[in-house]
Amino acid sequence: MFSLDLSFYNWELFTNYILKGFLFSVQLTLIATVGGIVFGTALALMRLSGRSALVYPATFYVNTMRSIPLVMVILWFFLLIPMLIGQPIGADLSATITFIAFEAAFFSEIVRAGIQSVPRGQGFAAEALGMTYGQNMRFIVLPQAFRNMIPVFMTQTIILFQDTSLVYAIGAYDLLKGFEIAGKNYGRPIETYILAAFTYFIICFSLSKIVRKIQFKVAIIR
């Protein structure tokens, strides 16, 4: 029977190995969330515009991204970006671009559902007041839609944080990698995998508890 010894896990190990990976995972999550929401909103507006020149490319993009495993998307970008720009690119930067592009497809579906959840009368009323399409979206529809979407955005961000561990495929230094390297250097791989699982669990579990609280607060009572 294997006996567990966690005494090697100290502040020094944390700052030397884990912190760097943790910061990268968090940074990747935040950048991909913001970028994903911006590009996702653009994709959603394209899909709802009703103009086939906008609808079809956006739909094709979203469906393609959603039918490929994330690991393959990460590998694709890592292969294609250097081919297109003609010079090698680091795993960190490649991962960041990949996650923005990938999450845009998922956030666009959330935004689309959010916009459709705003009662149609709201948009009609804005039109009747003489607002342009842009004003209508900017002042009437999107503010309500985004409020409805906040909990779903946060849930997607938690999933995204878990998914960042897949940058393992191209060797980027994220939270999981930090634990793995620490485990190798200290000769304690089993303990560090347990600690990695524990760390991810604590973060994701507490975040999902917070999301559940926020869900009640932001609900628009009609």
Next chain:
Amino acid sequence: MSLDVGVFCKSTLDGEVVDHCFSALFGLGQNADPSYLDWLMKAWGWTLAVAGLSLIIAIILGAFMGTLRTLPVTNGMNRVLVRFSTMWVELFRNIPILVQVFLWYHVIPAFILPLKALPSYWLVSIALGFFTSARIAEQVRAGIQALPSGQQMAATALGLTTFQSYRYIILPMALRIVIPPLTSECMNLVKNSSVAFAVSVPELTLFAMQAQEETSRGVEIYLAVTFLYALSAFTVNRVMSLIERRTRIPGFITASSDAVLAH
């Protein structure tokens, strides 16, 4: 840049073109000199095997745990079961799948020694199955709670025990309701099976990485692999919609649209 499909007819041993490329498709791996096409097809087989085994584990455990979560808390036993299934879902939902795969591969066999004898294919499938079971459990719970509460009450009024009312009244309805969300979970499972590369199961993603390195024809290799993933997920989608149509009870549950592609 042009595509060179010929790479699939090259031998994996010396990089020379083999003369039985497409016949190789049908005599899987029987040739002394396997081509990349052989290897690709074998890798696809591994992907389907991992996805298939974990699907069985996930559906059985997911339906079971999802049902437990909805038990009426009328006695101590039920309370324990509800708490246990809730913990199950939270545990397997809040740890990234890749970390769970490493736990099953590196950590758990150190504590449960007989697991050391299992090949990594089994361990990955268990990891994927448990991970997905938490998601399926949530769908099943939602399906059960979507039923009108009158169903349960009527069952109780007829004198059915809790077990009987689940067996004959609630589950036959709820399991039909959850087929559409289950479809997208199954498609996710096919895609998630790609994490098996991390513990050296020779499936499509590992093939993509290794063949890309050996041949430097990354685009062709990745296109083929991506196509096979999409094809597998699409097939799952069609099979599930067939099951949905076959099990539908006319007049009871309104036809739901096909599950959206993935996630």
